Amino acid sequence: MSYLKREFVIGILLLLVSGILFALSPEKVSAAFRENTALILRVALIAVVAVAISTAVHLWVPRDFVQRSLSRRSGLLLFLAPALGILTPGPVYAIYPVILVLKKKGVRMHVLVAYLTGQALIGPARIPFELGLLGGRFLLFRVVLSFFLGVLAGLLYAGLSKLLADAYPLNEPE
Amino acid sequence: MSKMTREGLRFFGSSLLRIEFLVLSGILFALSVAAYVPREGVENWGSGAGMVKTIFWAEGLGFLFPGPRYIVYPLIAVLMEGGLAAPAIIAVLTAQAIMRPDMAVIEFGLFGYRFIAKRVLSSIILATLAGIAAALLSAGLGVSLL
Numbered sequence: 001m002s003y004l005k006r007e008f009v010i011g012i013l014l015l016l017v018s019g020i021l022f023a024l025s026p027e028k029v030s031a032a033f034r035e036n037t038a039l040i041l042r043v044a045l046i047a048v049v050a051v052a053i054s055t056a057v058h059l060w061v062p063r064d065f066v067q068r069s070l071s072r073r074s075g076l077l078l079f080l081a082p083a084l085g086i087l088t089p090g091p092v093y094a095i096y097p098v099i100l101v102l103k104k105k106g107v108r109m110h111v112l113v114a115y116l117t118g119q120a121l122i123g124p125a126r127i128p129f130e131l132g133l134l135g136g137r138f139l140l141f142r143v144v145l146s147f148f149l150g151v152l153a154g155l156l157y158a159g160l161s162k163l164l165a166d167a168y169p170l171n172e173p174e
Numbered sequence: 175m176s177k178m179t180r181e182g183l184r185f186f187g188s189s190l191l192r193i194e195f196l197v198l199s200g201i202l203f204a205l206s207v208a209a210y211v212p213r214e215g216v217e218n219w220g221s222g223a224g225m226v227k228t229i230f231w232a233e234g235l236g237f238l239f240p241g242p243r244y245i246v247y248p249l250i251a252v253l254m255e256g257g258l259a260a261p262a263i264i265a266v267l268t269a270q271a272i273m274r275p276d277m278a279v280i281e282f283g284l285f286g287y288r289f290i291a292k293r294v295l296s297s298i299i300l301a302t303l304a305g306i307a308a309a310l311l312s313a314g315l316g317v318s319l320l
Binding site: 008032042059121133141 | 178181182185186189190192193194195196197198199200201202203205206207208209210240241242243244245247248250251252254255260263264267268271272276277280281284286288289291292293295296297299300303304307308311317318319320
């Protein structure tokens with residue numbers, strides 16, 4: 001199932017559950033909606049800003065930028081990977097094909113895990129949501145934390161791989 | 175109109191439809207669930223000696239919350255209105271971002287059970303550390319994150 005279809009199914013499921021909860025107690029749920037109209041509008045507006053930022057990144061950042069950067073041989077890749085992940089827009093589902101390509105090119109799995117973690121934790125489209133709902137200090141903490149958690153994710157993966165090695169060696173088709 | 179402008183408008187339009195649909199269904203869901211949760215229930219979630227327990231609960235919620243990133247923010251907004259503390263919010267966001275049911279299924283399919291076993295274990299450690307780091311910063315050093 002493509003990620004678009006998956007997102008659509010998830011959205012429909014959430015609406016379905018909301019409909020059931022509303023049918024069970026219309027007064028309670030409609031009161032919650034009435035009390036939070038401003039919040040609903042705020043979140044909807046923040047989403048517009050998030051999409052605008054994603055569009056800008058989509059247009060101006062070259063698509064093969066990450067592949068070129070992570071394909072280099074360097075001991076600093078583990079630190080570069082989460083930083084590149086943080087800068088990469090798009091849903092995490094769209095990142096898996098990039099990871100498969102990089103894996104085939106010989107990029108080590110722990111570096112790819114660091115990249116995946118950085119990308120999943122925070123990205124350009126998350127910034128308006130976090131800034132608008134949670135504030136600047138929270139966002140700053142999350143960005144710094146995402147970098148360190150990305151590096152740590154790579155190190156943990158490398159450490160755990162000593163106990164449970166990857167099934168396939170690098171550069172070999174699975 | 176240049177080719178780049180056309181591409182930008184097309185990307186903006188399709189992304190906006192997709193994301194607004196997700197965000198609005200997410201907030202309707204979060205508000206519908208919140209209508210059934212007593213406000214004091216969430217407020218009691220996040221302070222003092224119960225913080226580590228709260229972080230684990232929040233982490234569990236994050237790991238089990240399926241779907242794209244945009245869906246989690248309406249939930250966070252509603253929980254925050256209910257008084258959820260910053261470390262718990264960090265734990266939910268971290269857990270939901272790095273491992274959740276839909277990601278686990280895809281990663282299992284693409285990279286196999288060894289990969290997903292290591293990813294799940296490290297995700298639990300990372301989300302816990304993230305929550306504890308936020309708790310130390312806010313309670314230990316007195317830095318307010320929200």
